[in-house]
Amino acid sequence: MTSGTSFDRDKLAKIHDHLHSHLPPEPALRVKALESLLVERGLVASETLDAWVDAYSEDIGPKRGAQVVARAWLDVDFKARLMDDAAKAITEFGFEGKATGDLKAVENTDSQHNVVVCTLCSCYPFSLLGLSPAWYKASAYRARVVREPRKVLEEFGVELGEDTAVRVWDSTAELRYLVVPQRPAGTEGWTQEQLAAIVTRNSMIGTDRVLKAGS
Amino acid sequence: MSACNPPREFGPEDDLAPNAPKFGEAWHAQVLAMADTLVTTGQISASDWAETLGAERRVDEINNAPDTEETYYAAALRALERLLDITAIVPKPDLNDRRDTWARAYLATPHGQPVELTAGKS
Numbered sequence: 001m002t003s004g005t006s007f008d009r010d011k012l013a014k015i016h017d018h019l020h021s022h023l024p025p026e027p028a029l030r031v032k033a034l035e036s037l038l039v040e041r042g043l044v045a046s047e048t049l050d051a052w053v054d055a056y057s058e059d060i061g062p063k064r065g066a067q068v069v070a071r072a073w074l075d076v077d078f079k080a081r082l083m084d085d086a087a088k089a090i091t092e093f094g095f096e097g098k099a100t101g102d103l104k105a106v107e108n109t110d111s112q113h114n115v116v117v118c119t120l121c122s123c124y125p126f127s128l129l130g131l132s133p134a135w136y137k138a139s140a141y142r143a144r145v146v147r148e149p150r151k152v153l154e155e156f157g158v159e160l161g162e163d164t165a166v167r168v169w170d171s172t173a174e175l176r177y178l179v180v181p182q183r184p185a186g187t188e189g190w191t192q193e194q195l196a197a198i199v200t201r202n203s204m205i206g207t208d209r210v211l212k213a214g215s
Numbered sequence: 216m217s218a219c220n221p222p223r224e225f226g227p228e229d230d231l232a233p234n235a236p237k238f239g240e241a242w243h244a245q246v247l248a249m250a251d252t253l254v255t256t257g258q259i260s261a262s263d264w265a266e267t268l269g270a271e272r273r274v275d276e277i278n279n280a281p282d283t284e285e286t287y288y289a290a291a292l293r294a295l296e297r298l299l300d301i302t303a304i305v306p307k308p309d310l311n312d313r314r315d316t317w318a319r320a321y322l323a324t325p326h327g328q329p330v331e332l333t334a335g336k337s
Contacts, residue, residue, distance in 0.1 A: 023321050027292055028242040033313040034296065035245060036332060037305050044252050052248040057237045097255075120269035122287070126251070131237055137287045139276050140224050157227035173265035202228060 061130035062201035064095050065178060068128065069204065070195035072105075073183040083107065086178060090128060097127025106169060107180040108209065113160055115153065115206030116169045116177045117145045123171040125178055129201060136205065146170070156207040169206075179206040186213035243288040250295050259298055268294040 023029065038044045068090055072079040082089040086103040090096055103125055106114040118124065119142050124132040135141050145152045149166045160166065169177045181203040187195060202208035238244040253259045271290035280286045299305040320335030 022324070022326065023318060025242075027289060028240070029317055029321075030292060030296070030310070030314055031242040031245045031249075033310055033317050034299070034305060035249060036317070037309060037313050038249060038253075041305075043258055043304065044249060044256070048252055049245065049248045052252060053238075053241075053244040056247070057244065118265075121265050121272055122268070123265055131247075134284045134287075135225055137284070138282045139272065140282055144224070152225060155223040155225040173261035200228075207225070208227070 056131055065128045065204045066196040066199035069180055069199045070192045072180055073195055074192055095128050102175045105178045105180050108182050112165050113209060114167050114179045115149060117142055118171040123173055123176055125176040158209045179204050181211055184211045184213045239284055246288055246291045263298060267298045
């Protein structure tokens, strides 16, 4: 092999790298192709997609679910409506979402702890809790929380007594879940805003249980 | 006897941790935005989307793909492509052609200038 051949190969590699450095990564390129076809065919509007990304990056998150929980703690009539038909109850806040589908609220008690998973993929009440955390989508959580819920909860820092049963709710495209955590002691007289501020996202999925009245 | 403490996969969240960006990459957000919008407007059904995404996740699990968000979003993109192909909303050949046109457009456009699809049309 001559050094000239080697030089040409290096040069070609550099030209190749230079050309390809202009290209987005392959998945980004395919997404761009898909989006441009969907827009061109009138199936989605780019403004709708931009608004969705902005909303889920900035506005829509677990603070919505926290408001619902706080209201349920304060207002027994609302709580009754929430437990009866959660999808309808959250329309009182304007938090409904087609992709959230039907919604069921499940309440933690001294004798029962609830935890939510989607064993199939990653179904989640997006319009109420925002984007799901990475661990919720992970294969490890989806498999293990069904098989060994107490152990997974322990890893999340949730300590359950033997007299507290664990119920795992498996979300589907048609039915998703909101855990209503227990209101902590020491929050008597608090406003809805004060209460909402202590409701964590994980407590509404069920991987957190004991909320703290003081921060 | 030594205590046996197997490594934990999950842990309580750090209240003091800075907020992480919601999406690691712009295309992650765009995949979910497209899927959610197509479900909302009734172009694809929520159950078909969940089933197709679930099937792609199983493929990754069988192949022992890394259990990461990157793997998740790549599966979401494959699922969306497959569902749109099956439903003939965006047949795969159309998508591949459009991908190639965009690639040519990027390569034909000098750095710093906006990339237009027409630049890739041969």
